[in-house]
């Protein structure tokens with residue numbers, strides 16, 4: 001089909017427009033909200049009560065977005081960001097608030113959003129699970145960029161809303177075990193023959209043992225591998241030539257694992273398996289799931305989105321039987337291996353895409369006392385109705401996205417469940433993200 005070019009009306013670029021805005025409240029993504037010329041305006045970097053000089057980046061008929069250029073009247077909650085990379089790095093958007101204030105404002109914003117979406121009032125909030133504001137991340141992706149013209153490497157994180165890598169020498173939220181990564185890479189990369197083949201390095205702190213997974217788009221010669229190994233000999237090093245294809249570089253390599261000390265459990269995993277990023281919050285979260293579900297040895301539990309068995313093993317220790325479903329087949333094998341490793345025999349697992357209509361299967365029967373689900377950010381797309389159709393007395397929902405949680409909660413409420421407990425879990429301090437745990441009970 002021939003496309004005829006028609007010149008549209010010249011639009012005024014919003015990029016040049018700056019406005020003064022009074023901020024009313026924070027939204028669930030940590031952005032300030034204000035009103036201007038009949039539009040709702042989302043102001044990144046602004047706090048409730050502040051007046052800011054805002055650079056508009058996008059305007060539509062009813063909505064606009066912008067970035068704070070200058071705070072004209074600051075909130076008493078505003079503080080100096082602790083990290084020198086705050087202005088450029090894409091990671092920790094809320095550092096201009098204390099960890100306490102971040103959690104309080106995030107919970108308030110999520111409360112308003114859930115009430116608005118579900119029609120509920122007075123949500124049954126329980127005490128939040130808190131976290132240290134620094135050094136909590138056990139996993140991160142460190143970007144590597146080679147500038148051909150200047151023959152120079154940049155090691156760091158992607159800048160906010162940008163593909164450019166911003167040089168970082170120290171990361172506030174990364175586990176201290178992984179802190180050497182920046183100096184090690186900066187020192188060794190220029191010595192490599194094929195250093196420009198490295199696009200990023202994934203780092204992992206598995207209960208104190210550092211792992212470095214080097215993603216390279218061309219083969220790395222043996223001599224380059226040796227230089228990397230020598231630069232941090234206590235770490236385990238792996239190469240990743242293709243996404244998901246890992247080669248351990250050391251003969252004494254052992255797969256990463258973490259422990260859940262309260263439950264005396266060990267969980268092994270592979271470098272690309274999902275694990276919860278904040279080990280201290282994860283430990284408390286698993287314990288809280290047990291406390292809220294109160295499993296006993298007469299109960300059958302269905303667990304959905306089970307990953308490598310983070311909740312499954314702990315549940316199986318306290319119940320008659322747990323059946324775990326997970327979309328990634330390799331992680332299903334990992335649950336089974338982890339069950340063996342911990343001598344647990346009442347846990348079964350299977351692979352299923354839970355967002356498709358569920359098949360007729362032994363596990364798809366209304367025989368469960370409780371269902372635990374912990375979906376990815378998209379939420380339980382299409383699964384919520386199928387869970388409710390099984391009719392468990394209790395549903396425990398762990399969510400990393402309050403928006404998809406609110407949509408699913410609405411479906412559970414409509415299917416006859418009551419929200420009886422809700423708690424924030426500060427899994428990602430300094431960022432706008434908030435993890436939630438909710439307990440639903442079927443009305444009699």
Ligand SMILES: C[S@@+](CC[C@H](N)C(=O)[O-])C[C@H]1O[C@@H](n2cnc3c(N)ncnc32)[C@H](O)[C@@H]1O
Nearest residue numbers: 274305306307310326327353354355374375376
């Ligand atoms: C937030 S993680 C939780 C994993 C585990 N509960 C934990 O605490 O480590 C979500 C899990 O859901 C799985 N998943 C994502 N989409 C899925 C789908 N459509 N069907 C089944 N599993 C899915 C992912 O592979 C991942 O393991």
